[in-house]
Amino acid sequence: xxxxxxxxxxxxxxxxxxxxxxxxxxxxxxxxxxxxxxxxxxxxxxxxxxxxxxxxxxxxxxxxxxxxxxxxxxxxxxxxxxxxxxxxxxxxxxxxxxxxxxxxxxxxxxxxxxxxxxxxxxxxxxxxxxxxxxxxxxxxxxxxxxxxxxxxxxxxxxxxxxxxxxxxxxxxxxxxxxxxxxxxxxxxxxxxxxxxxxxxxxxxxxxxxxxxxxxxxxxxxxxxxxxxxxxxxxxxxxxxxxxxxxxxxxxxxxxxxxxxxxxxxxxxxxxxxxxxxxxxxxxxxxxxxxxxxxxxxxxxxxxxxxxxxxxxxxxxxxxxxxxxxxxxxxxxxxxxxxxxxxxxxxxxxxxxxxxxxx
Amino acid sequence: xxxxxxxxxxxxxxxxxxxxxxxxxxxxxxxxxxxxxxxxxxxxxxxxxxxxxxxxxxxxxxxxxxxxxxxxxxxxxxxxxxxxxxxxxxxxxxxxxxxxxxxxxxxxxxxxxxxxxxxxxxxxxxxxxxxxxxxxxxxxxxxxxxxxxxxxxxxxxxxxxxxxxxxxxxxxxxxxxxxxxxxxxxxxxxxxxxxxxxxxxxxxxxxxxxxxxxxxxxxxxxxxxxxxxxxxxxxxxxxxxxxxxxxxxxxxxxxxxxxxxxxxx
Numbered sequence: 001x002x003x004x005x006x007x008x009x010x011x012x013x014x015x016x017x018x019x020x021x022x023x024x025x026x027x028x029x030x031x032x033x034x035x036x037x038x039x040x041x042x043x044x045x046x047x048x049x050x051x052x053x054x055x056x057x058x059x060x061x062x063x064x065x066x067x068x069x070x071x072x073x074x075x076x077x078x079x080x081x082x083x084x085x086x087x088x089x090x091x092x093x094x095x096x097x098x099x100x101x102x103x104x105x106x107x108x109x110x111x112x113x114x115x116x117x118x119x120x121x122x123x124x125x126x127x128x129x130x131x132x133x134x135x136x137x138x139x140x141x142x143x144x145x146x147x148x149x150x151x152x153x154x155x156x157x158x159x160x161x162x163x164x165x166x167x168x169x170x171x172x173x174x175x176x177x178x179x180x181x182x183x184x185x186x187x188x189x190x191x192x193x194x195x196x197x198x199x200x201x202x203x204x205x206x207x208x209x210x211x212x213x214x215x216x217x218x219x220x221x222x223x224x225x226x227x228x229x230x231x232x233x234x235x236x237x238x239x240x241x242x243x244x245x246x247x248x249x250x251x252x253x254x255x256x257x258x259x260x261x262x263x264x265x266x267x268x269x270x271x272x273x274x275x276x277x278x279x280x281x282x283x284x285x286x287x288x289x290x291x292x293x294x295x296x297x298x299x300x301x302x303x304x305x306x307x308x309x310x311x312x313x314x315x316x317x318x319x320x321x322x323x324x325x326x327x328x329x330x331x332x333x334x335x336x337x338x339x340x341x342x343x344x345x346x347x348x349x350x351x352x353x354x355x356x357x358x
Numbered sequence: 359x360x361x362x363x364x365x366x367x368x369x370x371x372x373x374x375x376x377x378x379x380x381x382x383x384x385x386x387x388x389x390x391x392x393x394x395x396x397x398x399x400x401x402x403x404x405x406x407x408x409x410x411x412x413x414x415x416x417x418x419x420x421x422x423x424x425x426x427x428x429x430x431x432x433x434x435x436x437x438x439x440x441x442x443x444x445x446x447x448x449x450x451x452x453x454x455x456x457x458x459x460x461x462x463x464x465x466x467x468x469x470x471x472x473x474x475x476x477x478x479x480x481x482x483x484x485x486x487x488x489x490x491x492x493x494x495x496x497x498x499x500x501x502x503x504x505x506x507x508x509x510x511x512x513x514x515x516x517x518x519x520x521x522x523x524x525x526x527x528x529x530x531x532x533x534x535x536x537x538x539x540x541x542x543x544x545x546x547x548x549x550x551x552x553x554x555x556x557x558x559x560x561x562x563x564x565x566x567x568x569x570x571x572x573x574x575x576x577x578x579x580x581x582x583x584x585x586x587x588x589x590x591x592x593x594x595x596x597x598x599x600x601x602x603x604x605x606x607x608x609x610x611x612x613x614x615x616x617x618x619x620x621x622x623x
Contacts, residue, residue, distance in 0.1 A: 052527050074526040081527040087520045091542045101528040104538070152528050 002066030003027035004188030010060030035199030038209035044192035052081035086145035088133035101152035159191035230355035239279035259347035260302035290344035389594035409595035434555035437502035445510025466504025475568035489573035
């Protein structure tokens with residue numbers, strides 16, 4: 001069975017410049033959602049616009065449900081593109097907006113209205129049918145635009161930063177609507193975002209872009225567990241970076257950093273040699289009050305570090321530790337971590353990913 | 359004290375401005391109805407509507423009026439049809455294309471009518487259309503097209519092209535995007551363009567005179583001729599008739615402005 005969307009060796013130019021994306025290859029099955037993650041200017045939106053047929057591709061192949069649509073105009077692709085800001089037709093009521101894709105397909109007005117109402121109802125905005133777009137709130141506009149997109153019964157739904165620039169309540173509301181839409185429509189989704197939280201909220205797979213290339217493609221869990229490069233790890237933005245070195249000892253390969261020396265095999269992924277950068281998530285760090293009596297289970301004793309700064313977020317705390325030599329190291333920990341500025345602590349790393357520095 | 363002075367100042371300014379705007383119009387109305395009103399008479403001795411009825415009953419004057427109307431309607435329709443895609447193409451084109459189109463459109467508007475008229479006269483004569491209604495129409499189209507292209511360039515520079523993108527990915531063909539999205543949203547600018555195109559032609563004197571060579575009579579030329587021959591009452595009635603479309607357009611524009619919905623980004 002063919003994928004809902006299959007992309008092979010796609011080259012995308014950024015406007016009239018020679019720069020762009022090269023050799024993008026991925027596929028998305030029906031009801032799956034691929035989040036494309038990249039920094040601003042990495043070509044996420046250009047990729048989406050190319051898939052929608054709103055800009056041409058320089059090379060490659062785009063198939064939708066097995067049909068080659070690479071050179072077809074947007075209206076013949078069965079791909080609906082949703083702009084970051086919902087674009088509703090200002091001269092049409094909500095019901096007329098949602099029925100638009102059925103109207104252009106020649107479906108009778110009564111039947112079109114019935115189906116449009118059904119989608120509005122599924123997205124819980126059916127009480128808005130006779131309103132004009134200017135009379136809707138931000139969240140309502142998103143839901144109506146989504147209902148209209150789904151009314152077109154597309155094979156693929158493209159979402160350009162659907163949750164960006166929304167306040168938290170609307171963000172949750174639109175996120176719920178997207179989840180509902182994914183379940184109800186059977187359409188494959190591709191959404192672009194620069195925010196990992198947005199991707200995690202909706203996506204079944206994540207693809208990252210960097211320097212014009214596809215740098216990773218995996219499930220969210222797998223990608224977070226083992227990002228393929230330091231650049232991808234940085235893009236994911238959930239790790240603290242700790243400088244150190246990988247050394248060979250009689251006991252085996254060890255990772256040595258300001259917080260101590262850790263055996264590689266037990267805790268460290270992706271071994272490398274010499275100077276390295278370790279990427280560590282908040283839940284992989286444990287801070288203990290300093291115990292000068294020695295290391296446990298034969299491990300070398302971890303040095304005591306002083307908490308010199310602490311910044312709390314909603315779910316994490318940024319802790320800056322100073323070692324006796326005067327060097328600082330920043331770590332993320334859970335916000336419940338019970339340490340204060342001035343405390344002397346030892347650090348246990350449960351897991352880390354080691355990369356060669358840039 | 360200073361507030362009171364400011365209020366008085368504003369009142370005086372308003373009265374002066376109102377007089378400036380309405381006095382000539384009032385004088386025209388009285389003149390158009392006054393039979394044999396000569397200096398030094400302060401008020402007319404007799405009033406009648408003969409000059410007004412002549413506008414519609416006198417074959418020659420009616421002909422001039424019909425020519426003006428025909429030229430105005432044709433200029434408005436043709437210039438709008440040409441300017442809309444031209445302004446859109448320029449707005450969506452490269453910066454270079456936009457500049458060239460804007461420059462040409464501005465030249466058609468900014469060139470002195472006499473200079474433009476002489477150039478057009480030669481062109482129209484070469485085409486064998488000198489002294490004909492079609493030749494005059496061609497001449498009227500030049501400034502009208504300039505104005506309307508600049509207008510549509512402005513409209514499409516501010517246009518939210520995402521509306522068409524959304525329509526396209528929802529399955530609308532190029533024709534459906536025009537009929538279901540673009541044209542309904544452009545109803546107001548198109549109405550404005552038709553009105554402006556009509557007014558540009560309606561008030562045209564120099565181009566009509568130079569290209570029409572006196573063979574094509576329009577209402578403004580008629581009014582000038584009567585003024586020169588001392589037929590003040592008829593000239594005033596004709597001049598007032600000339601103002602009617604402008605007043606209609608102005609009031610329609612005010613009404614529409616109250617109901618306008620923004621459709622630009």
